[in-house]
Amino acid sequence: MPFPEGVPSVPVRYSITSAAGGGPGEGTLQLMPTVPAVRIPGADGVFTGGGIYRFVDGQLADGEGNQVRLLPTNIDGANPAVWAWLGIESVNGSQPRHFYFVVDADATEVDLGVVQQLAPDLTQYLAVPGESAYEAWRRAGNDGDEADFLASLIGPPGDITAANDYTDEQLGQGLAAEVARANNAYDPAGAASAAQSAAIAAASSDAAGKAASAQAAAISAASSDAAAKASTAQSNAVAAAATAAASLYLPKALLTVDAFMAQSGTKVFGHRGAGMVCPEHTEVAYDYAIAHGLQAMELSVNVDSEGQLWCLHDLTLDRTTYNTGALNTYPSTGVAQRVLTNGRVMLGQGWTDQPMVPLRRMLDKYLGKVVLFLEPKGNDAVVPLQNLLATSYPHAPASVIWKAHVGTSFVWPKQQGYRTWCYVDDGSSNAVLDGKDSLVDYWGVSTSMSSTRRKEIAARGKPVFSWPVYRRSQRAALEADGVVGLMSSDPVYVRGTTAQATASRWDQQVKESGGTPQTDYNTDAALKFSETGGWVSINRARGTYGLGRYCPIVPGAGGYRIQIEMKYDQLNAADLAVHGGLYFGKASDDPYEFNTINPSNGYHLILRHNGVLRLYRHVTTQTGGIQLGTADIATDAPVAGQSMTIQIDVTPTTIEARRLGNAAWTTGPIADITNRGGYFGLSNGSISDTAARPFWRNLVVTQL
Structure with missing residues (x-):
């Protein structure tokens, strides 16, 4: 968007090379002013500029003519007079790189590859001369x-x-x-x-x-x-x-709470860092969120027996580490040297165990650069957190939101100048909210709360944030209710609208962004990775798992094809009619379960233990599916441990499912145009004995 008349700007170019091979690179460049805003003589209001820009074939793709326009850093009479631009370069396949630079008002064009890039280990805050x-x-x-x-x-x-x-x-x-x-x-x-x-x-x-x-x-x-x-x-x-x-x-915030909230559009925050993609509340989870361009994230805080604060959601170590018992019974050295998180249980054994992270490390690393939600989860952590902020981080109120439950006190944070987020229970009354209203800047509502109640709280007039958000369908429903902020455990997927990949890499044995189990933060619902062979499964009766990483599928002129290998390691001899398979064609990533009322329409392919192949259409008005085609497709009975390849073709006018290996093992093209949504996933179908569950690998999505 062009700057108003009278406001100077300079076109800026930049190009990148790929981390592998040195050719044109792809990625993003985030440009941020190191001050909240700049006032320019003769121009109304204040100005900033910048944003996040993509690279395509090594060139800026989001600018005008492969360039963007930025405010010069030496405009005569500007307030402040001294500042710089911060660039965060994220090249695919490389770690993000930070650098600072200035833009001369007399320059006709600036190439960031030529100008002096100030090292990030220099001071990251600009001195503002004081009055003598x-x-x-x-x-x-x-x-x-x-x-x-x-x-x-x-x-x-x-x-x-x-x-x-x-x-x-x-x-x-x-x-x-x-x-x-x-x-x-x-x-x-x-x-x-x-x-x-x-x-x-x-x-x-x-x-x-x-x-x-x-x-x-x-x-x-x-x-x-x-x-x-x-x-x-x-x-x-x-x-x-x-x-x-x-x-x-005193350090100056590069991004203040007020400046962040003034940005247009729905805000996405990292929930527990990015706790459904990386081990929650670890440094790698926080780094993942910030490396992918998030400007706000949550830090839950608890205290050990010596008063040191650690990033931890629970009062005990039982759920997220290999240790047990309350954190406040452990000495600081024991936590630092011996406690490791067990994120592998939920996120895949490809993860290495991560250490606990001290709160001070994260404040020193990110305070002022992004907005931080801070919440003491235990009563014994409240005063240590208050003392730490008051003595060591007096500038924190500019870029910290104090996060707490409606049942706690907000007097201290408001007295210190903090913005506050008060999250409420689904049954919290208006009287309870009225009692807190004068001390609250933002309200918090859960995704389990009724739409009617969320709208009532939004109508109170203050910004509303919701948690925990890990599906795009949740985002759409919340935005419709007036929610403006999303606390997401998979923030990269939730804020996106396109597929991130077309072929699986389950051999890496790590959960992918966009994977949507039936229940968030639940090890039983998580995708399970086999030790060898790249196979995955769902160790839950009648369980399903959304594959949002590959969604929505973008069809070619002739439609699209889903191909995947499938096997049963154990067959149910007592009932060979049980089945697993795939669901597809859904317009939304909401949860799906076989033979149940589901929130949106779609299709379901099943392969029984006796080899029968069928296609169903499911609708929101009945539990059972509607079979497509007039006959069962009899294929050879599966052999325990033996791979089978399933293929689904969706054209603009037909649906066809087949099992490769025999030309007769196909439904043939079935005329049906009912559903053409681009979301799909894995399903245990009717299987309640998880020993007989299906396994999948080598997913590929192609255009027709």
């Missing part, structure tokens, strides 16, 4: 130069000379008076001169005593006045220096 104490003194209405300012800090010195002059003057006057009094009292008829001498001596002693007292009092008063003025000046100078130092050295 002398300038503050002048701004307060005082006249004079720096010498006058320094003099005002100390005040007039104790004036001993003046005190001495005063004393001498008083002494002289006292003596003269006493002499006069003595002379008047002198008896010329013969009074003794001794009386005169005594009178003079007494007067002299009295005057000397008074003079000494006056001198001491004058010195004391002058000293006290100078000390008070010096103390006041010192306090003022210290306060001014502290303010200037804070302005100069």
